Each structure stands twice: as structure tokens, then as C-alpha cells.
Amino acid sequence: MMSDIKRFMRPELNKFAGYAACKSPEALDEETRRMGILKLDANENVYGPSPRVKAAFASFEDYHIYPDSCQTELRKALAGYTGVAAEHIVAGSGSDQLIDLLVRLFVNPGDEVLSFTPTFAMYKFFTELAGGKFVAVPRDENYNVVLDGLPRALTPKTKLIFIAMPNNPTGTQVPVEVVMKLIETGLPVVVDEAYYEFTGQTLADALDLFPNLMILRTFSKWAGLAGLRVGYGLFPHAVAERLDALKDPYCVNSAAVVAARESLKDVDYLMHKVNLIVGERDRLFDALTQIDYLKPYPSSANFILCKVTGKIALDIQLKLERRGILVRYFNSPQMENSLRFSIGRPQDTDRLITELQRIGEI
Numbered sequence: 587m588m589s590d591i592k593r594f595m596r597p598e599l600n601k602f603a604g605y606a607a608c609k610s611p612e613a614l615d616e617e618t619r620r621m622g623i624l625k626l627d628a629n630e631n632v633y634g635p636s637p638r639v640k641a642a643f644a645s646f647e648d649y650h651i652y653p654d655s656c657q658t659e660l661r662k663a664l665a666g667y668t669g670v671a672a673e674h675i676v677a678g679s680g681s682d683q684l685i686d687l688l689v690r691l692f693v694n695p696g697d698e699v700l701s702f703t704p705t706f707a708m709y710k711f712f713t714e715l716a717g718g719k720f721v722a723v724p725r726d727e728n729y730n731v732v733l734d735g736l737p738r739a740l741t742p743k744t745k746l747i748f749i750a751m752p753n754n755p756t757g758t759q760v761p762v763e764v765v766m767k768l769i770e771t772g773l774p775v776v777v778d779e780a781y782y783e784f785t786g787q788t789l790a791d792a793l794d795l796f797p798n799l800m801i802l803r804t805f806s807k808w809a810g811l812a813g814l815r816v817g818y819g820l821f822p823h824a825v826a827e828r829l830d831a832l833k834d835p836y837c838v839n840s841a842a843v844v845a846a847r848e849s850l851k852d853v854d855y856l857m858h859k860v861n862l863i864v865g866e867r868d869r870l871f872d873a874l875t876q877i878d879y880l881k882p883y884p885s886s887a888n889f890i891l892c893k894v895t896g897k898i899a900l901d902i903q904l905k906l907e908r909r910g911i912l913v914r915y916f917n918s919p920q921m922e923n924s925l926r927f928s929i930g931r932p933q934d935t936d937r938l939i940t941e942l943q944r945i946g947e948i
């Protein structure tokens with residue numbers, strides 16, 4: 587007898603919409619691809635990884651061996667980079683995976699996870715996947731965190747607070763004093779420093795002082811390794827030890843380990859590229875202010891969010907896509923009619939601005 591497989595599925599996931607991921611270049615038609623795709627939609631690093639990564643791959647021979655489940659070499663290298671002892675560090679398949687593991691560690695079905703919206707969608711994604719409730723504390727009209735609403739938003743069910751420093755998709759930096767106020771609640775606080783290298787602002791030094799503070803980082807942005815999926819976190823020892831037990835043993839694959847190791851041997855090279863991106867961010871910001879239908883928001887990361895006025899953001903996104911330029915479109919209650927542009931090389935800025943000007947003339 588045929589059985590309806592759906593009735594065996596968790597019914598609470600029926601409405602789970604998933605994450606609207608960026609379009610991959612492979613999904614575009616031939617004609618658009620021929621134009622040369624400029625991917626400015628996912629805050630990747632257009633400069634790519636350190637050349638040391640490719641060189642190390644060329645001589646890598648251990649594909650048939652599982653990676654070290656204890657992440658010994660990686661944690662040691664990260665300890666050198668962060669100044670935080672290896673037993674406080676856990677790496678994951680992107681920092682996305684660490685967000686997932688943290689939610690699994692702290693959140694029971696019905697528990698609440700709080701963050702300041704608009705923010706990185708994966709906090710809500712993993713909370714809801716775990717049967718938790720995502721509680722959104724709205725930012726102000728310039729996307730700054732306001733804590734006035736915090737006391738009302740906190741309940742006995744609040745188990746975890748996420749704050750992105752700086753925030754994605756808005757680029758807004760959060761003052762350390764604001765994060766301190768969150769830490770003072772005594773609740774577990776995750777400071778997501780995915781864009782740390784673009785700002786230099788970190789709470790890593792405060793880790794020893796606050797047993798409820800956790801920090802997430804990634805190699806996706808500054809080190810150009812988004813495709814290899816490697817992120818890490820700096821945690822109180824008790825959390826690191828539990829995450830280590832929860833993670834699947836080989837969650838960071840061998841190629842990612844090699845690439846992270848080589849990146850950490852080439853920090854000067856990578857930081858030079860980061861500095862180019864930061865310089866280009868200022869140039870793009872100025873150029874965007876000259877486009878009369880865009881209102882850019884100041885950013886501390888490797889992208890700029892713009893509100894679109896007098897035009898339809900989705901139309902602009904599609905027009906850019908037809909010219910081979912991929913950008914991120916948002917249209918949600920706090921981010922109506924908006925576009926986000928990742929920062930590229932100078933020639934990428936020029937190409938984007940030329941197209942935006944053309945669209946302005948239509």
C-alpha cells in the first residue's frame with residue numbers, strides 16, 4: 587500500500603520557508619554568462635584566496651584520509667591568529683554551522699532567541715528549525731541598535747542573543763558599550779564578527795572577563811574562502827567543550843583546513859586586499875550618493891545597503907542581472923525596496939556605477 591510519506595515528517599516544518607540563497611552563476615543563461623559575471627550579491631571576496639592556498643592544494647595528497655576531528659592544527663593556528671587559547675576555539679563548516687550548533691546547545695523547542703532586525707537571516711533560520719521562537723528587536727531607521735525595547739523583549743524563555751558586529755545586511759557597526767549592555771543581562775550572547783577584518787573591532791580580548799560571551803568569525807569574507815566553508819568561534823571553555831561534542835566529527839573538510847592554514851600564513855597579503863576593499867567601499871559609497879534614486883547607508887563591512895527611491899528595486903536587480911551583475915534584493919518590512927552591493931575591485935565599482943547610471947537615464 588502506498589503511504590503518504592509527508593505524514594511522517596515533522597508538521598511544524600511544513601511552513602518552514604528555508605533561506606533565499608543567492609543565485610549561482612550556473613543558474614544564469616548562456617548569454618548573460620558570456621558578458622562576464624560580476625558577483626556582488628553575497629559579500630564574497632572578489633580577490634579570492636591567498637595564492638598559497640592553490641599552491642598547497644597542488645601538492646596535497648591526503649584526500650583519502652578523514653580530517654582531524656580534534657582540529658588540532660587548525661585550532662593551534664587560530665590561537666596564534668586570535669590570541670585566544672586553542673581550547674576556547676571550535677571550527678565549523680562555515681560560521682553558519684556554528685550558529686546551528688549554538689542554537690542546538692542552548693535552545694529547546696519553545697525557547698526564544700533574540701536579535702536586532704534587520705539582521706543575518708540564519709539566526710532566525712536555525713532557531714525556527716530547532717523549534718524555537720525568534721524574537722526581533724527592531725533597529726532604528728538608520729539601522730542602529732536601540733536597547734529601549736530590550737527589557738520588554740526579554741522573557742524567562744530567552745536563551746540566546748545574537749548580535750552581528752558589524753551587521754549584515756545593513757553594514758551598521760554596533761558600539762562596544764551596546765554589546766556590553768547585552769552581556770550584562772547574563773544571558774548567552776553571541777557576537778558575530780564575520781566582518782571583523784574589515785573593521786578591526788573585536789571583543790576577543792573580553793572573552794576571559796565574561797563567561798556568557800561567545801564570538802563567531804569566518805574565513806569566507808576576508809580570506810576569500812566562502813566556497814570552502816570554514817568558520818570558527820571563540821568560546822568559554824565550557825561551551826567549546828560541548829560544541830566539540832555536538833559537532834559532526836569531520837565538519838571542516840581537509841581542503842578547508844589546508845586553505846585556512848595557508849591563509850593564516852599569509853595574513854599580510856590578505857589584509858592588503860581587505861584594505862583595498864575598505865578603500866573601494868568609500869569610493870563606492872561616494873559614487874552611490876551621486877545616483878539620485880539610491881540612498882546608501884554607511885557600512886563597516888564589505889558591502890553597502892541602499893534604499894531605492896522612485897524606482898522598483900527588483901527591476902533594478904533584474905536589469906543589472908541581464909548585464910551580468912548580481913546584487914542582492916530585499917523587500918521586507920524594515921528593508922523595503924532595497925539593494926545590497928558587495929564591494930569589488932575598482933573596475934567592478936566602475937562597471938556597477940556605469941550600469942546604475944544607465945538605469946537612471948531610462
Ligand SMILES: Cc1ncc(COP(=O)(O)O)c(C=O)c1O
Binds near residue numbers: 629681780806
Ligand atoms: C553576519 C554573518 N554571519 C555569518 C555569516 C556566515 O558565514 P559563513 O560563510 O562562515 O557561514 C555571514 C555570511 O554572510 C554573515 O553575514
